[in-house]
Every structure is written in structure tokens, then in C-alpha cells.
Amino acid sequence: MTDTGDSRGLLYPTRLPTFRRVPAPDDLTDVVRWFWIPVWRLAPGRTSRQNLLPFPASNLVVQHDGTVLSGPTTSASYRDLHGHGWAVGTLLRPAGLAGIHQAPKEIRDIEIGFEAPGLYESIRAAMTDPGNVAGQDLAVEHYCRWLREHLLEPDETALLANTMEDVVSGDRSVLRVDDLAERLAVSVRTLQRVADRYVGLSPLAIIRRYRLQEGAARLRAEPDTAVGDVAADLGYADQAHFTSDFTRTLGMSPTAYRRDQRDQRGVSSEVDASGGERSPDPS
Structure with missing residues (x-):
């Protein structure tokens, strides 16, 4: 589910x-x-x-x-x-x-x-x-x-694309395209074609996106965990590689993102009677 x-x-x-x-x-x-x-x-x-x-x-x-x-x-x-x-x-x-x-x-x-x-x-x-x-x-x-x-009933290749998504989403040990191809028992070339046709991103971009999402969630939920430990848990060779990927994609370093989260926790949002958020300041 x-x-x-x-x-x-x-x-x-x-x-x-x-x-x-x-x-x-x-x-x-x-x-x-x-x-x-x-x-x-x-x-x-x-x-x-x-x-x-x-x-x-x-x-x-x-x-x-x-x-x-x-x-x-x-x-x-x-x-x-x-x-x-x-x-x-x-x-x-x-x-x-x-x-x-x-x-x-x-x-x-x-x-x-x-x-x-x-x-x-x-x-x-x-x-x-x-x-x-x-x-x-x-x-x-x-x-x-x-x-x-x-929508038509998905064919076998479309379902393979879904399985690709499930594997990358659920298994943080998948860090390389070769890892993913091996898990799916297909060639790297087949994997590239499937990702291009059904997602519009390369297999490596899909993998990195899920790992960076997990990294951001960890930085948010565990403010006292060292950035290097988060990087290691996500399978990065070192903190520098994680920081480089994170900064290139989010436009800020893991440390800056964590600092933003701490600042954000100090700001309370008002909720009006209809249940909609009133942002306290333009952000």
C-alpha cells in the first residue's frame, strides 16, 4: 500500500x-x-x-x-x-x-x-x-x-517502469545504475530506455532524487545527527559528494538547509477559521 x-x-x-x-x-x-x-x-x-x-x-x-x-x-x-x-x-x-x-x-x-x-x-x-x-x-x-x-491497461514494459520506481524508492542501498539494472535483471541500456520513455529522467537522476529526498528528511528530523553520518547512511562515499549533490539540486548546502529548518521552527503559522495557512511572512 x-x-x-x-x-x-x-x-x-x-x-x-x-x-x-x-x-x-x-x-x-x-x-x-x-x-x-x-x-x-x-x-x-x-x-x-x-x-x-x-x-x-x-x-x-x-x-x-x-x-x-x-x-x-x-x-x-x-x-x-x-x-x-x-x-x-x-x-x-x-x-x-x-x-x-x-x-x-x-x-x-x-x-x-x-x-x-x-x-x-x-x-x-x-x-x-x-x-x-x-x-x-x-x-x-x-x-x-x-x-x-x-487510461489503458499498462503493458509489461510500463509495469517494469513501475517496478524500477518501487525499487529506487524503497531501497536506499541502490546508488548506481548498475545496482538498479542488476536488481531488475535487465541491461543498463534497457533501463535507460525505460526511464526515458516512462519518467523523462535518466536512471541516475531518479536514484539521486530519492536519495536527496531522504537526506533532506533526515536533516529535518534529526537536527543533531552529523551531516557526514547522514551521507554515510545514504551510501555516499563521503560528506563532500553528498554536499555537492545536495547543493547542486537544492541550491543550498545541507548545513544551510538545516539552519533554515531551525529558523522555521521558531516561526508559528496562524490558521484562519477556514483551515487555510496564513504564512507569517512572505518567504
């Missing part, structure tokens, strides 16, 4: 607006990892910056103003929230993306408008009261119905 409590990818969890993850029903777990639903209502002039180190995957997102397909990213990213709004998104599995876009590397680091007749209208109708959980659940039901009607 997918762990919807997985905090990897959220660089500053305390800055999140009201946020839910809903697991995919059993018949859709090959195409969707989970549904995610943020709802926000910020005071005039306020901004809430959401910093992310996204999963190496794509998302299909119905927003209050349209539907977008967000491709895989090569670095950390952020989104500034203003005013009020909502979204109902799906974190797509590799096999799910294959049924939506044929060349995921073409949407790397960008999002594009997506034509999904009936999907936007049904979800917008369900989200007339965004903070209402029953309405959110109805939106997910509409989303599931659309996916069942529009």
Missing part, C-alpha cells in the same frame, strides 16, 4: 496550506501513487512559498482555473500561493504517465495545459466548498472515474 504520509519532497512542511493525500483505489495503483489536495486562504498581501524537491515523476493537476500536466523536474522548485484557491492533483506512476503523454522528457521542468474533457468541470463542481472533506472525496471519485475511462 502506498504510504500517503511519506514526507519526502516537502522541504518545509510547516509552510503547507491545508493539505491531504488520498491513496489510489486498488484498481488504479498501477497508474496513480496518490491524490493530493491543497486548499489555501491567505490574508490580503500575504504570500506562502511552497518549496519542494518533487518526486521524480509527473503530476496531472486540476486547479481552480484549469488543468495542467506538470513534468518531471531536475532540481528543487517552488510555488508562491496568494489569495485563495485549491487543487486536486495526481502523482502519476510511470505507467500512468505513459497513457497521458508519449514523451515525458519534452515536459521536463515545465507544465502544460492539458485537455481533459469533463474532468475539470466535474471536479470544480465537487470543490465548490474546497475545505469540505466530503466534497474533496467526491472530487477524487470523479478523478478516478475519468482515469478508468481514459
